[in-house]
Amino acid sequence: MEYLLIIISAILVNNIVLSRFLGICPFLGVSNRLSSAIGMCAGVLFVMTLATLVTYLIQHYILLPLHIGFLQTITYILVIAALVQMVEIILKKVSPVLYQALGVYLPLITTNCTILGVAILVIQKEYNLLQSVVFAMATASGFALALIVFSGIREQLELVNVPRGMKGVPIALLVAGLLSLAFMGFAGIVR
Amino acid sequence: MNHWKIFSRGFLKQNPVFILLLGFCPTLGVSTSAMNGVGMGVATTFVLVMSNGIISLIKDLIPDKVRIPCFIVVIASFVTVVDLSMAAYFPALHAQLGLFIPLIVVNCIILGRAEAFASKNTLGSSLIDGLGMGLGFAFAVTLLGVLRELLGSGSVFGLKLFPGDGILIFILSPGAFIVLSYLIAVVMKINQKAS
Numbered sequence: 001m002e003y004l005l006i007i008i009s010a011i012l013v014n015n016i017v018l019s020r021f022l023g024i025c026p027f028l029g030v031s032n033r034l035s036s037a038i039g040m041c042a043g044v045l046f047v048m049t050l051a052t053l054v055t056y057l058i059q060h061y062i063l064l065p066l067h068i069g070f071l072q073t074i075t076y077i078l079v080i081a082a083l084v085q086m087v088e089i090i091l092k093k094v095s096p097v098l099y100q101a102l103g104v105y106l107p108l109i110t111t112n113c114t115i116l117g118v119a120i121l122v123i124q125k126e127y128n129l130l131q132s133v134v135f136a137m138a139t140a141s142g143f144a145l146a147l148i149v150f151s152g153i154r155e156q157l158e159l160v161n162v163p164r165g166m167k168g169v170p171i172a173l174l175v176a177g178l179l180s181l182a183f184m185g186f187a188g189i190v191r
Numbered sequence: 192m193n194h195w196k197i198f199s200r201g202f203l204k205q206n207p208v209f210i211l212l213l214g215f216c217p218t219l220g221v222s223t224s225a226m227n228g229v230g231m232g233v234a235t236t237f238v239l240v241m242s243n244g245i246i247s248l249i250k251d252l253i254p255d256k257v258r259i260p261c262f263i264v265v266i267a268s269f270v271t272v273v274d275l276s277m278a279a280y281f282p283a284l285h286a287q288l289g290l291f292i293p294l295i296v297v298n299c300i301i302l303g304r305a306e307a308f309a310s311k312n313t314l315g316s317s318l319i320d321g322l323g324m325g326l327g328f329a330f331a332v333t334l335l336g337v338l339r340e341l342l343g344s345g346s347v348f349g350l351k352l353f354p355g356d357g358i359l360i361f362i363l364s365p366g367a368f369i370v371l372s373y374l375i376a377v378v379m380k381i382n383q384k385a386s
Contacts, residue, residue: 018364019364020220020290021215021216021219021220021364021367022216022220022294023216024215024216024219025213025215025216025299028212028215070271070275071271072293073267073270073271073274073293073296074264074267074268074271077263077267077296077297078260078263078264078267081259081260081263112297113216113294113297113298116293116294116296116297117290117294120290120293120294121290124290165376165379165380166372166376169212169372169375170372170373170375170376170379171372172372173368173369173371173372173375174368174369174372174373176368176372177365177366177367177368177369177372178365180364180365180368181360181365184363184364184365
């Protein structure tokens, strides 16, 4: 039950993009095509789960015992950058097919603030290891849900007649606002 | 290029938020009130100026291949400085901005300026570029904060201008997207006229 609450909260109620405002750059950047949106989502799901697992272990077995918790930001960002590089190299060797699909999105993920954000959030929320991993996967699914719905809408948007002044980014942001409004309907399901 | 041009460019012509469309996450996330916008703007400006300065000083020492990780370490150090000092001296503001303080590290404006400007220019112009870009960002966040606070609660910087409650939706998350959307449309229109 507890895990179910974490999942529903992370996907619907406190959606990482639409209510926490993290990962707006990829949200606007790769949402032009549904196919690239799906690639990005798979990459984020993979890296976010792995990064949260690794940073959680580092926080509890290295930073806290040594009383150097203030180095959290520096350590995390370096670990995430290194991790993404490593995943890229391993994927290239082990699974060329997967690398083909995710390759271009991996470097972008380092500067995706959702990864660092979730790594810090699970520490702030004082989750245990399993809760952290579940939260990371659920958050990535929430990101995927928002991104895929949004890119579907944007593909439609290309066909309609948008007022000239609103073309491009303004109309995309406006659509994101309406989407966020729709997601507000879930508020109150979970505290 | 003279210094005034470098400085004003960040503020107007190449405003990081309105024109370059960078750094949306903190812009949307902390602009619930004008005061939060100012706090975030000042914090980001500090990190941007300091990291630009240091990077322009050490640019000849870092090997080209590992420059991005080096930039990130420099930026993360200053973010830690801001994080700890804000927690010590402005605990209320620190609590309000919350997660967005450590996330200054992944703000693309800062890494972008390090890569595009500080790693190629002298100390003086890098500092000015950092200040211009930082203030440009601060201006954008504060403007969004002022508009959202005004529409959402009828006040600016906590000062009540209109009686009543305002339109709550502008303080909640959808309001951030909607207000920024119209602001960018207006800025694009003005720019079109100017050019």
